[in-house]
Amino acid sequence: MSVFPQELYDIIISLCDQRSLISCSLVCRTWVPSSRIRHFANLRPLVISPASLSQVLLLVDQHTSTISPYIRSLVLKDWAEGPSGSNSSSFYAVLPRITGRMVAVESLTFHATDWDEEEMAHGPLKFLVFNFKDTLKTLELRDCSCRTFDSLVELACSFPALENLSLHRLARLDPRGVEATDLLPPALRTIHAHGYIKKELFRWFLATKCLDIEVVTIGPILPGEAPVVGKFLRALKNNLRHITISGESTPNLHRTIDLKHNWQLSSIHFTNLMLYHHGSGGRASMNWFIHLLLTVRSSDVRSLRFSVCVHSKSAGTLDVIDWLALRTCLEKPKFVFLTFSMARHKEAVAGRWWDGYVDMAEKFVRERLPQYQDTGILCFDFEKDLITADSDDESDSD
Numbered sequence: 001m002s003v004f005p006q007e008l009y010d011i012i013i014s015l016c017d018q019r020s021l022i023s024c025s026l027v028c029r030t031w032v033p034s035s036r037i038r039h040f041a042n043l044r045p046l047v048i049s050p051a052s053l054s055q056v057l058l059l060v061d062q063h064t065s066t067i068s069p070y071i072r073s074l075v076l077k078d079w080a081e082g083p084s085g086s087n088s089s090s091f092y093a094v095l096p097r098i099t100g101r102m103v104a105v106e107s108l109t110f111h112a113t114d115w116d117e118e119e120m121a122h123g124p125l126k127f128l129v130f131n132f133k134d135t136l137k138t139l140e141l142r143d144c145s146c147r148t149f150d151s152l153v154e155l156a157c158s159f160p161a162l163e164n165l166s167l168h169r170l171a172r173l174d175p176r177g178v179e180a181t182d183l184l185p186p187a188l189r190t191i192h193a194h195g196y197i198k199k200e201l202f203r204w205f206l207a208t209k210c211l212d213i214e215v216v217t218i219g220p221i222l223p224g225e226a227p228v229v230g231k232f233l234r235a236l237k238n239n240l241r242h243i244t245i246s247g248e249s250t251p252n253l254h255r256t257i258d259l260k261h262n263w264q265l266s267s268i269h270f271t272n273l274m275l276y277h278h279g280s281g282g283r284a285s286m287n288w289f290i291h292l293l294l295t296v297r298s299s300d301v302r303s304l305r306f307s308v309c310v311h312s313k314s315a316g317t318l319d320v321i322d323w324l325a326l327r328t329c330l331e332k333p334k335f336v337f338l339t340f341s342m343a344r345h346k347e348a349v350a351g352r353w354w355d356g357y358v359d360m361a362e363k364f365v366r367e368r369l370p371q372y373q374d375t376g377i378l379c380f381d382f383e384k385d386l387i388t389a390d391s392d393d394e395s396d397s398d
Helices: 006-014 018-024 029-041 053-060 086-099 124-132 149-157 198-208 226-236 279-286 288-294 315-320 323-330 353-368
Strands: 046-048 073-077 107-111 138-142 164-172 190-195 215-218 242-246 267-275 303-310 337-345 378-387
Touching (some): 046 053, 053 086, 138 149, 267 288, 288 323
Parallel strands (some): 046 073, 073 107, 215 242, 337 378
16 A cells, blocks of 8 residues: 555545545555544544544544544533532543544534533543644534633633634633633634623624634624614724624614724625514614614725524515615625525424415515616525524613
């Protein structure tokens, strides 16, 4: 097998599909690193949960196991906060052993797991930080409790190579420390913020002048959050390149938030727009995104995407959008690629009506945006599977 240089084998292996990569890893020892690193790069994350703990131990904790160095994404799931029972105790005991040989982990997710719990923080968490501090680029916290904002800041700043921070539905208990800390992840470029602590998060960035963020994804923006979100976006100026705003935000959002200072914007995505309101009140709450588009000054915007969630098979749901204002807005040459993604909401009645709705919706949109009728730059992406909006049920309080 040594007739050809190893680099040539690496190039050939890089072109293989998943099934072939598995076969390549069984050919000889010299092919194992190249085949496995590409195979595991495309696999789902390794999920460690109470239900999967025994299987994970069989997979990575055997003396014959050789896959640990190639695992890139790790999820700690369903290790809920509370008094340590037998399951959580066993988890805390074996976690360092499971992850000790994982030297390539780039993504770590805490899902319904309290990283701030005392037993977790005093042992396993310190080990994870020590083991992944040089490799971790993405940190995601989903459905976790946050005792203090300081603890979140400390966790994020423990990984100097961190580029992506994703926060979904965190339960805030105490926001103290947000104005006092001067810590910040130096390599951070992407922020996903959905949940109670959006205000604290953006105040932290403003206080530490962490303004190199290029990608921002924000959940529903509520009245008490709009001023600090607007101030944060204005501070990003020429750094912000992509923004996603999810869910229905407060009416008159444009009074405190605009995009006229973000000259490097190249991509805008409005997601989980709900088509079920009726009357003037529904139109007012739906068409806030048009006001944001009118403030865009960047000449580099090429991709504009609307993700619409349909509740009813009635064609009238599309009339909620102010098409005249949208058409006028899209006459600006900076919006080149326009995509409409449509899907049924989980509460919509299932049935064969969806196929007919798809045809009707595409015709409806093209008729109201005549500048896109004869071009291929207006794309449609229809999802038949039911979806739910990734937004948070939260009440705003200052």
